[in-house]
Amino acid sequence: xxxxxxxxRRILGELRSDDGVGVVRIEDRFDAGIDDVWxxxxxxxxxxxWYADVEGDLRVGGEFHVHVFASGAEGNRRVTxxxxxxxxxxxxxxxxxxxxxxxxxxxxxxxxEHRGVPLDLLFAYGAGEQIHVEDLGGxxxxxxxxxxxxxxxxxxxxxxxxxEEISPQR
Numbered sequence: 001x002x003x004x005x006x007x008x009r010r011i012l013g014e015l016r017s018d019d020g021v022g023v024v025r026i027e028d029r030f031d032a033g034i035d036d037v038w039x040x041x042x043x044x045x046x047x048x049x050w051y052a053d054v055e056g057d058l059r060v061g062g063e064f065h066v067h068v069f070a071s072g073a074e075g076n077r078r079v080t081x082x083x084x085x086x087x088x089x090x091x092x093x094x095x096x097x098x099x100x101x102x103x104x105x106x107x108x109x110x111x112x113e114h115r116g117v118p119l120d121l122l123f124a125y126g127a128g129e130q131i132h133v134e135d136l137g138g139x140x141x142x143x144x145x146x147x148x149x150x151x152x153x154x155x156x157x158x159x160x161x162x163x164e165e166i167s168p169q170r
Contacts, residue, residue, distance in 0.1 A: 011125045011155075012133060015162050022117030022166070024126045026133050028110050032140040033104040036134035037110065038085035040139055041099060050139035051132060070131050070148035110136070127155035 013026045030037055040046045044054045054062025060082050067074040080096070081089040087100040095116030103108045112133060116127045131152070135145050 011162075013159065013162075015122050015126050015159065015166055017119060017166050018115065020119070021115065022119045022122035022125065022163075024112075024114040024117055024122065024129050026110075026112045026126075027127050028133050028137060029104065030108050030110065030137055030140050031106075032108055033106055034085050034101050034108045036140065037101055037108040037136075040136060041101075042088070043083075046062050046139070050135045050145055067115050068132075069145070070135065071128055119163075119166065122166060123156060123159040126159035126163065129153060130155055130159075 012028050013024055015027070016023045032040075040050070042058060044058070045062050047054050051070075052066045052068040054064055054066050056062060058064055059081060060079050063076055063078045065074070065076050066157045073091055077092050079088060080091050081087075081098075085101055087098065089096055089098045091097075095114060098113045098115070100111045102111075110133065112129060114125060114129055134151070138145060
């Protein structure tokens with residue numbers, strides 16, 4: 001991982017290309033047990049405190065609608081795999097998010113891989129996914145969600161050069 005973010009913000013992500021589409025990989029460690037992190041990622045009431053309003057069926061094969069707070073993005077997704085509390089995969093028509101959790105004593109390591117990202121927007125997805133993971137960490141620590149706008153500029157500036165190493169921007 002790189003740690004050259006402006007204003008002291010560390011970079012949690014790695015960017016790469018796989019078969020002509022972008023992949024964002026974010027890794028972070030939380031001072032929370034795996035069951036607590038799992039709950040924060042899978043229970044609609046907890047998701048609504050830090051990430052998004054989620055409505056629908058969150059079981060394997062189920063479809064749900066999500067409205068993400070930080071970006072305003074919304075859409076339909078389906079759960080394609082789930083192994084509580086180690087991880088899950090959700091997909092839309094264009095991309096997939098795979099989340100893996102690993103217990104490390106009383107801490108938890110989270111790895112998020114977002115596949116199917118347009119290469120010309122890889123930097124933006126990197127910054128956005130990091131904001132979501134930071135929001136999760138804040139929730140687990142009992143803090144209020146920070147303004148995404150306040151973090152966006154620093155993270156975009158840090159992720160843009162990483163994306164340019166993968167694919168020249170037009």
